[in-house]
Amino acid sequence: MPLTRLLVLVVLVLPVAAVAADPPAPRYSAEGRLNLPTDYREWVYLSTGLDMSYSEGRPEADHVFDNVFVDPTSWSAFKRTGHWPDGTRFVLEVRSASSQGSILKQGSYQTEDVVDVEMHVRDEARFRGGWGFFTFSSSAPAAVLPPTERCYACHEAHGAVDTTFTQFYPTARTIAIQSGTFRPPARSPPR
């Protein structure tokens, strides 16, 4: 292809690619609060937990699913290295379960009811220890939770890769083990 035609192609294609690409870093409001990404349901799906609980005692009466998503840019890097890179954003979305509806006789499905949305974000320049936790009570931006919150201690002590619970995400778990980045988690129940 003549050079001029190639250049025209590059100039035409590049802006489209730039718009379509996932922004590779977390976005914050002017006050430094984290924006909840509107498109996280189009990110890479890692796993769904059902009624996962880390304390003794009777299970909750209402069943919930939690869905875990990670941004596609960080997933690409993770596949190469087995580490979650700077800029990684995880979303944990908790949804109500229902066992009644349509033709269902057994089992449960997820409803439209989003009970909770949480994020775990790697931003080395911004957070002490490199990672910040967030809970969203609405779609409004959320402030980072202080290091005294239980999130930090539990993820630090029991997360298998870079303070994340990669041990529960089947495809990611295999990649981490093969990359040698998987840290077998402590067995004792987290506090």
Ligand code: HEC
């Ligand atoms: C007692 C342990 C414990 C505490 C405390 C805890 N988590 Fe987690 N967290 C987990 C486990 C286990 C998973 C895996 C969930 C799954 O497999 O579906 C997880 C997964 C997550 C994820 C998905 C990404 C990742 O890091 O694996 C986010 C986001 C998250 N937690 C946010 C929070 C926030 C925010 C808090 C504090 C308000 C918190 N967690 C407190 C145990 C904990």
